Structures are given as C-alpha cells and as structure tokens.
Amino acid sequence: MNLKMNQTEWNTFHRRYIKRRMFHLGSKKIFSMLRFKWLAKLYTYIELFFLRRLVFPAAEYIVTTRCNLRCRDCFNYIPYISPENQYTVTLNDFKKDISNFLCGVNGINMLGIIGGEPLLNKELPSIVEYACGKKQIKHVVIVTNGTIMVSPELLTVLKKYRHKSSVAISNYSANKELEKILKGKEIQKFLLEHDVHCHLDENLIWVKAKKFQDMKLSDSELRAVFNSCSNFCYSIFHSQLHVCPRSSAFAAMKLYEPKPSDYVDLTTPCTQQNFIDFLKNDLWTACNFCPINTEKEKVQPAIQCPVAPYLLKEEDSQQLGC
Ligand code: SF4
Ligand code: SF4
Structure with a gap:
C-alpha cells in the first residue's frame, strides 16, 4: 500500500x-x-x-431500505426513497460484498446491520450468520426499531455467536403515538433471557432533519462541509461503500450519480489501496445535498410523517411540518 x-x-x-x-x-x-x-x-x-x-473501524450495511415506520427526522432519509428505488440485498450479494471488502482490509471492528428495518429482510438470519462466521469481523450489531419480534431462526444465530453479536434497539417510547406497536422492552427481555447482548437506548436524542437540496457547492465549499461534519458512519449499500448513510440514501434516490471516487466498489475484490484512498478523500459529491451542519433543533424521536415524504411538494411539507 x-x-x-x-x-x-x-x-x-x-x-x-x-x-x-x-x-x-x-x-x-x-x-x-x-x-x-x-x-x-x-x-x-x-x-x-x-x-x-489496515483494520477498518466500523461500517453499517443497509440490508434493506424498506421500513415499517416513516420517521420525519430519519437521519438517513429512508422515508424519502420512493418504492421504485427501494433495495433489499440478497444473501448472495451480501456474501460477495463482504468477501470483496475483506480482501482489502485485515479486519472490521464493527459491522452494523441496519435498514430501513433490517428485520424486514427475510434472509437476515443467514446474513448475520455469514457475517459472524468471518473471523476478520470482530463484532456484528443489528440495529432495529423495536417493532418486530426476533424470529426463532435469528435467535438461534444470535445465541450461537453471542460472543461477537448484539442487538441495539432504538427506543422510540417517548412518542406515545407508537406505544401500540413498540416492542422494545419485550424484545430486550426475550433476548436477555437467552443470554444475547442487547441494548435499549433510554436517552435517545434526535435533531430535526432538514430537507436536502442541490446547493451547487464548489469543490472548496464541499471540502469545508465535509471537514466540519462529524458523521463517521461508513455505509455499505448496493455493493458500494459510501462515506455515510446519507451518501447512500442520496444515491438510492438518484439525486446524483456517484463517481468512482464517491465510493469503494465492492463488486470485485478490494485492495488496501482502495481503502487508503477512500479514507484520505475529503471531496464527496453527497455533501452538496446535505444540511447536516445546520441541524441543531432537538426533537422528539420518531415523529411520524402523515404523508410519504417522497410524494410531498415543498408547500405541503411546510404545512405538514415534514
Ligand atoms: S429512523 Fe425511522 S424511518 Fe428511519 S430507518 Fe429508523 S425506523 Fe425507519
Ligand atoms: S453527506 Fe457529507 S456532510 Fe452529510 S453526513 Fe455525509 S459526509 Fe457528512
């Protein structure tokens, strides 16, 4: 390298x-x-x-963009992805992506399995089993919104790999509207009874997600946005390693066509140099659309948007507060 x-x-x-x-x-x-x-x-x-x-710090794999909630302030803008642009990875593609990724690094400290809602991916137990079976991956964490009970098949895998897997349940109970569908505490109790590591976040703090737009930034402005951004969640989506989940979401929405320098291609075996180049890059097309550095207003977690956000026009969204 x-x-x-x-x-x-x-x-x-x-x-x-x-x-x-x-x-x-x-x-x-x-x-x-x-x-x-x-x-x-x-x-x-x-x-x-x-x-x-080279040991890669952490990456989040989006196993599906489908979600059974429609959070107005979804940090990853998942509800803005229209039905024709939804994507759910197959077990085969997941295996190829991970094995190509591991060709270029000596390990991954933490692999997050996220969505959308990852439990909506029917192949999730096999996906988790494959990831946990890789020695180079030190820990696998599934991040769920706590609305779907863990299946017996997934439980079997989590028990088998309890030394290197865990479940993080987002706690949206501050939103009383969701009371009837949230099962976070139930899932936590169930997993702990089976000795599976599980974490239910008691103090979730959300900030209001502002609407993305094409800001037509110059390269030096893009660099300034990126250098002030403290989002370090690298995101794997559709066989590409992106700099963050917003970059993946903007690509999914087809807001931009990623250039080769915007991602690491996971369709072929990676080299260490691919990751060095990725980690030293400070110019990302996705930052052109991203208002993250201006998002400060604290809000209640998981406020639901009454209308699918991808259908909203500007005037509607202001009226509905979405
Ligand atoms: S924040 Fe809400 S909409 Fe976004 S992925 Fe999580 S549960 Fe789904
Ligand atoms: S798009 Fe750029 S500014 Fe926005 S979260 Fe990602 S890296 Fe940060």
Missing part, C-alpha cells in the same frame, strides 16, 4: 482512521488497565506503517 499523502490528505486520514483506531485500541482492557494509552498510539503507527495492517 502507498501511504504517501500530502498534508491535507494526511489530516483527513488521521481524523478518519488513525484517531479512531487509537481510540479503539485504547479502550481495550490491556491498554486501559495499564493506563498506557500512549502505547495504543504507538501500536497504531507500528501496525499501519511497519506491519502494513
């Missing part, structure tokens, strides 16, 4: 890779018990520059 970078590329790579790897290693028992966090820093550099190992 070629690690030669100019100062700007290094700054991006440091923020996106080195810092996160250091943080991860520093949180490991051995380093934190010895209070030798500087060792984690040293190891990060040795690992990359001497051992030439």
Whole structure:
C-alpha cells in the first residue's frame, strides 16, 4: 500500500482512521488497565506503517431500505426513497460484498446491520450468520426499531455467536403515538433471557432533519462541509461503500450519480489501496445535498410523517411540518 499523502490528505486520514483506531485500541482492557494509552498510539503507527495492517473501524450495511415506520427526522432519509428505488440485498450479494471488502482490509471492528428495518429482510438470519462466521469481523450489531419480534431462526444465530453479536434497539417510547406497536422492552427481555447482548437506548436524542437540496457547492465549499461534519458512519449499500448513510440514501434516490471516487466498489475484490484512498478523500459529491451542519433543533424521536415524504411538494411539507 502507498501511504504517501500530502498534508491535507494526511489530516483527513488521521481524523478518519488513525484517531479512531487509537481510540479503539485504547479502550481495550490491556491498554486501559495499564493506563498506557500512549502505547495504543504507538501500536497504531507500528501496525499501519511497519506491519502494513489496515483494520477498518466500523461500517453499517443497509440490508434493506424498506421500513415499517416513516420517521420525519430519519437521519438517513429512508422515508424519502420512493418504492421504485427501494433495495433489499440478497444473501448472495451480501456474501460477495463482504468477501470483496475483506480482501482489502485485515479486519472490521464493527459491522452494523441496519435498514430501513433490517428485520424486514427475510434472509437476515443467514446474513448475520455469514457475517459472524468471518473471523476478520470482530463484532456484528443489528440495529432495529423495536417493532418486530426476533424470529426463532435469528435467535438461534444470535445465541450461537453471542460472543461477537448484539442487538441495539432504538427506543422510540417517548412518542406515545407508537406505544401500540413498540416492542422494545419485550424484545430486550426475550433476548436477555437467552443470554444475547442487547441494548435499549433510554436517552435517545434526535435533531430535526432538514430537507436536502442541490446547493451547487464548489469543490472548496464541499471540502469545508465535509471537514466540519462529524458523521463517521461508513455505509455499505448496493455493493458500494459510501462515506455515510446519507451518501447512500442520496444515491438510492438518484439525486446524483456517484463517481468512482464517491465510493469503494465492492463488486470485485478490494485492495488496501482502495481503502487508503477512500479514507484520505475529503471531496464527496453527497455533501452538496446535505444540511447536516445546520441541524441543531432537538426533537422528539420518531415523529411520524402523515404523508410519504417522497410524494410531498415543498408547500405541503411546510404545512405538514415534514
Ligand atoms: S429512523 Fe425511522 S424511518 Fe428511519 S430507518 Fe429508523 S425506523 Fe425507519
Ligand atoms: S453527506 Fe457529507 S456532510 Fe452529510 S453526513 Fe455525509 S459526509 Fe457528512
């Protein structure tokens, strides 16, 4: 791998890779018990520059864009994807994507399985089993909205791989309208009874998602947006590794046609260089549409939009508050 970078590329790579790897290693028992966090820093550099190992921090795989909720402030803009642009990955494509991804890295610390609502993907148990079976993937977490009970098949897989899997349930109970369909506590109890790691977030804080639009930004403006963005969730969608879930969603909505530099192609075996280039890049087309840096207003989680947002015209959306 070629690690030669100019100062700007290094700054991006440091923020996106080195810092996160250091943080991860520093949180490991051995380093934190010895209070030798500087060792984690040293190891990060040795690992990359001497051992030439690249361990990808975390990625979220969108196994379906379908969702049974229509949250107005869905961070990933899932309800804005129209029916003709919906996508659900098959087990075969998931296997190909993951195996091609793993050709270019020595490991993935955390693989999130997300949606939409991932439990709507009928092949989810086999998908999770495949991901958990890969030694290079250290942990697999399913993120669900807590409206669908875990199937016996999925439970079997979660029990088999309980040492490296977990379920994160988004807790939308602050929204009383959803009371009748939320099963978060029930799912949590059920999983804990079977000794499966499970987390129900008690203090979810959401911010109002603003409407995306084509801001016609220049390259230097795009870089400024990206460099002020603290979203570090890399997203796998439709055999492409994107810089964030919004980049995936905008591509799904066909707001833009991703250029080769906008993603890592997972249809063929990846190289380490693909990921180095990805992690040092600070110019992303998706940032042209994204208002994330102006989103500050705190709102109740999971307010439902009465009309499918992809059907709304500008004037309707203002009237409906969507
Ligand atoms: S935030 Fe709401 S709409 Fe978006 S994926 Fe989660 S449950 Fe679905
Ligand atoms: S599109 Fe750009 S600015 Fe928006 S969340 Fe993704 S990386 Fe950040």
